[in-house]
Amino acid sequence: MKNRNYIHLFANCLITKGISRSVICDLQRSKYVLIPNSFADLFSKQRYYNLKEAPRIFDQENLSIFHEYVAVLKDHNFIFSCSKKELKRFPQLQLKFEYPAKITNAIIDFDKNSNTTIKDIIQYFLIPYNCRHIQIRCFEDMDSIFFDTLITEINHCFIKSVEFIIKDSFEQDYTQIMKWVENNRKIKSLVLHSSQENKVIQKENYGFGIVVTTRQKITSESHCGIIHPDYFNITIESYTESLCYNSCLNRKISIDKSGNIKNCPSMKQSFGNIKSIKTLDSIIENPDFNKYWTISKDKIETCMYCEFRYICIDCRAYLETPENIYSKPQKCGYDPFTNKWKWDYESFTK
Amino acid sequence: MKKASIIIQSQSFDSSTDTVLMWLYYYGNFNKIHLFFNDYAIENFSLLFSDQKKKAVKINNIPINKCSFWYRRGEYKITSNHRNKSFRKNLEKVALVPLISYLNSFFHFNLINRFNDNFINKVTVLEHCLDLNIKIPNTLITTNSDELNVFLSENKMIITKSIQNPFFSLNINQNYKAYFSTPTQLVTLKDIPKSSCSFSPSFFQKYIPKQFEIRSFYLNGIFKSMVIFSQQNEKTKIDYRNYDHKNPNRCVPYILPKKLEKKLHQLMLRLKLNCGSFDIIYTPEGEYYFLEINPVGQFQWLSRNCNYSIEKTIAKTILKNGKKDKNLYSALYK
The missing domain is CATH 3.90.930 (Outer Surface Protein A; domain 3)
Structure with missing residues (x-):
């Protein structure tokens, strides 16, 4: 021995x-x-x-x-x-992706004109599909009563984690908002956009409660889809999912600020509005809705040659060649042939 | 096939329970899930044994002998509301305690663990291991320092740990509660009084050098094992539970030798346990030493690190409604 x-x-x-x-x-x-x-x-x-x-x-x-x-x-x-x-x-790691939910994550956008309630969304669109991780985005200023109502509903339901992306209106005094995040322990992260600087206001605590500000102006759906090493996911769960499924869109739903149900809020095609629809059953089964779910990086042009393909996120809303659903994400500046990154944030967010 | 009703006895903040529930809801193939959480109060109770071997046991109108049952955490609470205090105390002793003890060991064809599994005696377990030729570290429980000195000189390096539960609490007057825990610790010559003396019964074992440690989850004859490379870190060398969160010990899948699995399976049958987690040491010389069995231990870290989906397996076992496990049931009652 x-x-x-x-x-x-x-x-x-x-x-x-x-x-x-x-x-x-x-x-x-x-x-x-x-x-x-x-x-x-x-x-x-x-x-x-x-x-x-x-x-x-x-x-x-x-x-x-x-x-x-x-x-x-x-x-x-x-x-x-x-x-x-x-x-x-010493056997190999089993690489199967098993996750007990028909929908694993949801992006929900709100603005001042949104007349949907989080309560209905949870009841009709999240609970039946075991969707327990959500992201809430607000491109414009919302009042604190709105957020308090939201978090109260979230705290009292089966949701496990929530990420917020909201507009910075705190004029550099973050004591209140930090307290709010600390008191509501399902908040995984809070990103304050349109801020004066890029800064970590509060560090994470076992993966929860992080607060950051960013100068980026996230004023519409189009800010999304950027491919960058900062967004790499290096866990068993995301790695095994990437082997067979799309690392962004698989089992995702989004409800945009007008209540339109889409796979991703940056996509054009809507599959109904939550004002008139009370179930996702037929939408999830719709081959048009879930057509991106099985587009793994191994099937995507250029990405299939990239060493980062199983830890990288993907984007099917903004493509290098929009008419080709297997084309490389438009907002990726990496060339796996030369191993060079050639890009800047600004040009993508315009 | 008739859909199962399910009882899960647990605590409301146990995240393993949460994940198993997610799997159950994902499959949806059940009639109803009853959650007996935390100190679950039994408000009404009924038990009927009649001829033709019929039995019906009901807690709060839920027929528990017809449900799949998973015991994870928590316990039953049953109280009498008689206004006389001393009458109430006696009533509890003669009527309620036997009833609770019956429920805590309640066994039927489709269940995972029972409350009483919490109290599997660690000394008895070691004795069974001796019988079954499962290697254990030389063990001494003694009240005498001379005996301990001899044990130390024979075994060179020894450790002490708790005989049963490593945690206990103590009330200090009315205002304070003190919590104690006894992690595994090395005992050296200077810890033992030179002149002969006696102390309360204490547990000692030969220190077994580790190549690595193994944690193995067992359910109905199936083993899911993980190796923990605890020796690369000073913090976790003696006891991997001294976790280093910044730089976690490497935890990867492992396959135990079939021969050892067979013996451990025999041990589980003897203990009438159908689920539990083993702690095992693998020495630099390539030998396996049994340390202990945790009947209702943590398995989530094992499931996550090795991508074993143990919670899925548990959910599936609960949903099987006992059809396949009747063999095991009879084996347990042999």
């Missing part, structure tokens, strides 16, 4: 190979590290490597490169040592 001469990748550290380089995604600690494809290839058939064999396989120069990268994996705690006999005890 003493000769643990194999290095083995931890089951939750997964290699994704891109066209010109690879990435190791650490799904437990939510980080990634880039490695060359030639090194990734060593693990393409099995997730371990016999260190004793290395000197036989590599020449002097390559052997030292190999050892360098093994050291990198060790430093990041991506590998452990084991013996030949122990190899069979």
